[in-house]
Amino acid sequence: MTTLLQTSVAQRLVERLVEFGPIAPDILTGLFGELTREERAALAHEWEAFWARPKQLPPDHPWLSWGGLTGKGFGKTRAMAELVTAEVEAGRARRVGLIAQNEDKAWEVLVEGESGLIAVSPPWFRAEVHNGRVIWPNGAEGFVYTPERPGDIHGPEHHLGWASELHVWPRSTREQAWANFTMGLRLGYGRLIWDSNQSRKHPIIRKLLERSTRNPTRHVLFRGTTYENAANLTAGAIEEWEQEYGGTVRGRELLLGEQFDEEDGALVKQAWIDAARRDMPSKLVRRVIAIDPAISTRRGTDRTGIIDAGLGTDGQIYVIDDMSDRHQWEAWASLVIRAYVERWCDCVMLERNRGGDACVANLRAAAKEIGIHVQTVELDAKTWHTPGTIYVKELISRAGKVERAEPVAALYERGRVSHVRGADLEQLEEEWTTYEPAPRVESPNSLDACVFAAWELAGLGQERRDNAGSVTTAVKLQQAARGPEQQSVSAIARLLGTGSARRL
Numbered sequence: 345m346t347t348l349l350q351t352s353v354a355q356r357l358v359e360r361l362v363e364f365g366p367i368a369p370d371i372l373t374g375l376f377g378e379l380t381r382e383e384r385a386a387l388a389h390e391w392e393a394f395w396a397r398p399k400q401l402p403p404d405h406p407w408l409s410w411g412g413l414t415g416k417g418f419g420k421t422r423a424m425a426e427l428v429t430a431e432v433e434a435g436r437a438r439r440v441g442l443i444a445q446n447e448d449k450a451w452e453v454l455v456e457g458e459s460g461l462i463a464v465s466p467p468w469f470r471a472e473v474h475n476g477r478v479i480w481p482n483g484a485e486g487f488v489y490t491p492e493r494p495g496d497i498h499g500p501e502h503h504l505g506w507a508s509e510l511h512v513w514p515r516s517t518r519e520q521a522w523a524n525f526t527m528g529l530r531l532g533y534g535r536l537i538w539d540s541n542q543s544r545k546h547p548i549i550r551k552l553l554e555r556s557t558r559n560p561t562r563h564v565l566f567r568g569t570t571y572e573n574a575a576n577l578t579a580g581a582i583e584e585w586e587q588e589y590g591g592t593v594r595g596r597e598l599l600l601g602e603q604f605d606e607e608d609g610a611l612v613k614q615a616w617i618d619a620a621r622r623d624m625p626s627k628l629v630r631r632v633i634a635i636d637p638a639i640s641t642r643r644g645t646d647r648t649g650i651i652d653a654g655l656g657t658d659g660q661i662y663v664i665d666d667m668s669d670r671h672q673w674e675a676w677a678s679l680v681i682r683a684y685v686e687r688w689c690d691c692v693m694l695e696r697n698r699g700g701d702a703c704v705a706n707l708r709a710a711a712k713e714i715g716i717h718v719q720t721v722e723l724d725a726k727t728w729h730t731p732g733t734i735y736v737k738e739l740i741s742r743a744g745k746v747e748r749a750e751p752v753a754a755l756y757e758r759g760r761v762s763h764v765r766g767a768d769l770e771q772l773e774e775e776w777t778t779y780e781p782a783p784r785v786e787s788p789n790s791l792d793a794c795v796f797a798a799w800e801l802a803g804l805g806q807e808r809r810d811n812a813g814s815v816t817t818a819v820k821l822q823q824a825a826r827g828p829e830q831q832s833v834s835a836i837a838r839l840l841g842t843g844s845a846r847r848l
Contacts (some may be wrong), residue, residue, distance in 0.1 A: 491521030649789030
């Protein structure tokens with residue numbers, strides 16, 4: 345039996361009835377038979393006293409923010425919708441701001457969803473939608489916003505704000521949207537409620553956790569697992585999730601609600617990245633674009649990894665831009681061609697494992713539209729920016745993920761790789777600091793593209809024998825890269841011998 349601290353009165357009633365076995369239905373009928381029809385209808389909406397688990401209720405002392413960071417299916421949306429309804433009915437919230445990852449989701453989940461404001465409102469205080477707003481019987485209004493348009497949030501004032509699904513807010517606008525939304529909570533008590541699942545190194549979630557740690561009574565945080573709401577989830581759902589994610593870090597995030605910023609087994613530490621971060625240099629010796637193409641843009645499939653990186657006159661590798669996304673097939677080619685020309689790059693590093701000849705053909709088609717020629721060259725060829733020509737080096741990755749990435753991780757550890765200040769590299773940094781190599785675990789696409797670029801700029805493959813599949817080779821490369829600062833790339837070449845490499 346679950347503990348009293350985790351369960352609702354309704355759950356405890358069911359657990360007690362189970363003990364009576366076959367006569368439980370008769371007992372239940374007797375209990376509810378004593379209630380009038382009105383009382384039974386009221387009980388269906390008796391959230392605080394009957395249906396809610398303790399963690400789904402806000403504290404009984406004054407607070408400014410109340411939020412939940414939990415496993416999926418915990419029941420956060422229902423808890424938040426019930427609180428909004430209670431605050432509106434009590435007259436403490438006349439203007440309510442509602443914001444989720446986009447406008448459609450705000451309406452579908454927060455307002456019209458099965459646990460949304462309309463569904464949880466009681467018959468005597470029914471919420472309705474009029475002219476794009478949520479309207480309650482006492483005249484209170486709910487306004488829907490999206491973080492995709494932060495400018496629309498600037499100005500409006502609210503008594504209460506509900507910020508939902510923070511972990512999937514768009515990266516490019518989320519912090520501005522958050523600032524505008526929270527600064528508008530200046531009517532009455534001006535309180536905030538929020539909910540989210542885990543998102544590693546998420547700047548807003550990190551701030552909320554830090555604020556709760558500093559002042560836990562004013563900024564209240566609740567945590568919880570998927571298992572706590574098992575009674576209200578589809579039969580077999582948790583078992584399926586366990587089969588898919590059980591025993592993994594991702595499973596601990598999704599089911600147990602644990603928050604991780606960095607994994608012990610990750611290839612690169614955030615501290616290494618931060619310590620080596622630099623401004624964009626005024627001059628680059630080389631500049632390349634590396635591509636790890638996806639073969640589909642369907643939901644759930646890989647992103648196309650596209651990294652722009654350069655080699656400075658100081659011998660430092662600079663990661664300049666991450667253009668990775670779920671690009672359409674033709675779109676990523678056009679994006680790469682345009683960036684190559686505008687940024688004076690000297691070659692494209694292209695993995696052809698899955699796309700084969702079609703990858704180069706895709707680039708050629710995009711280049712032809714603007715009168716540019718695409719020429720494939722050997723991996724050890726010297727390239728330079730030539731107007732009217734784009735040089736492409738095709739990579740066939742036959743080495744394991746670890747063998748390919750570890751030498752580059754070692755360069756990060758030595759401070760040889762700098763992420764350019766001000767560049768949008770958050771996704772790439774998250775991948776480097778959370779990816780733990782394991783059998784049958786695919787490495788992320790931005791990370792793969794970054795590895796390709798670093799191999800080219802550091803010369804890791806230029807003077808290697810064609811033995812990249814050897815674990816011993818990978819270890820030697822890593823040891824060489826992690827040696828004293830004066831040990832150069834040429835020393836790595838001397839260690840392994842000379843020769844032309846066709847594969848990474």
